[in-house]
Amino acid sequence: MGDALLQKTYTIDFLNKKRGKNNGVLPQYYIEDDHEAIIPKDIYMKVQEEIARRSSERDKNGIRRGFSANNPFSQIITCECCGAQYRRIHWYNHGKTSIVWRCKTRMEDKTVCNSRTIHEELLQQAFVDALNEMIENSDGYLSHLKENLKTAINLCNPQSAEALAARMNQLQQELLDRTESRQNYDDLVEEILLLREQQEQTNMDEAAKAEHRDRIQALCNFINSQPRTITKFDGTLVRKLLKDVKVCDVFIEFRFKSGTSVIIEK
Numbered sequence: 001m002g003d004a005l006l007q008k009t010y011t012i013d014f015l016n017k018k019r020g021k022n023n024g025v026l027p028q029y030y031i032e033d034d035h036e037a038i039i040p041k042d043i044y045m046k047v048q049e050e051i052a053r054r055s056s057e058r059d060k061n062g063i064r065r066g067f068s069a070n071n072p073f074s075q076i077i078t079c080e081c082c083g084a085q086y087r088r089i090h091w092y093n094h095g096k097t098s099i100v101w102r103c104k105t106r107m108e109d110k111t112v113c114n115s116r117t118i119h120e121e122l123l124q125q126a127f128v129d130a131l132n133e134m135i136e137n138s139d140g141y142l143s144h145l146k147e148n149l150k151t152a153i154n155l156c157n158p159q160s161a162e163a164l165a166a167r168m169n170q171l172q173q174e175l176l177d178r179t180e181s182r183q184n185y186d187d188l189v190e191e192i193l194l195l196r197e198q199q200e201q202t203n204m205d206e207a208a209k210a211e212h213r214d215r216i217q218a219l220c221n222f223i224n225s226q227p228r229t230i231t232k233f234d235g236t237l238v239r240k241l242l243k244d245v246k247v248c249d250v251f252i253e254f255r256f257k258s259g260t261s262v263i264i265e266k
């Protein structure tokens with residue numbers, strides 16, 4: 001978004017003839033967007049994560065699978081025994097079809113890994129149990145999460161980022177004033193580009209920390225928003241809150257994006 005924004009300030013120069021077309025659009029961007037909108041690194045990083053996830057999703061012939069067909073648990077379940085990923089398979093057994101999850105190694109050679117097969121209903125129920133475990137013991141989990149949140153906040157250095165943002169706002173306002181009065185603004189663009197680079201450096205770290213804080217906050221909010229136990233499985237909660245799952249012989253470990261981990265004996 002930051003790129004598109006600056007691109008517009010360039011094009012306006014060579015597009016003097018088309019200036020009418022750009023009128024109104026350009027100032028609007030500059031008025032409304034603060035530095036978060038110029039470099040929304042947190043969003044950018046989430047998008048990158050999602051792109052990586054989508055492109056790595058391939059079937060056994062190496063053909064990329066449609067993302068819409070993906071299950072929320074795809075790619076995040078690992079076998080504690082051999083470290084391979086669990087795959088979702090349609091299992092035909094005694095004329096009955098069921099959906100199960102199986103270790104990839106186990107599917108290929110059960111002498112190498114003999115980890116268990118998990119029925120999808122059991123997996124979903126275990127996830128619901130993990131959420132309920134947190135809701136029912138919310139005091140303990142929340143205080144733990146609050147500690148995590150505090151640490152995450154302390155890691156931040158908001159001052160430098162704020163100073164850069166303030167200067168960016170100032171420059172943008174000036175840029176707006178100059179475009180409106182049709183003055184030359186090349187020097188401003190230079191400084192904005194330089195500043196943007198600095199912000200990018202700072203914000204890369206800031207964004208990673210902010211994202212971590214967001215994740216902890218998301219789980220806190222979720223726990224706080226649940227007045228009673230959950231009874232139904234909701235895949236969107238998997239995507240939103242869960243980082244990965246480990247399958248062991250006697251339990252399933254749900255590791256949440258916030259860093260919290262819940263073990264369900266199933």
Ligand SMILES: [Zn+2]
Pocket residue numbers: 079080081082083084103104105106113114115
């Ligand atoms: Zn395995």
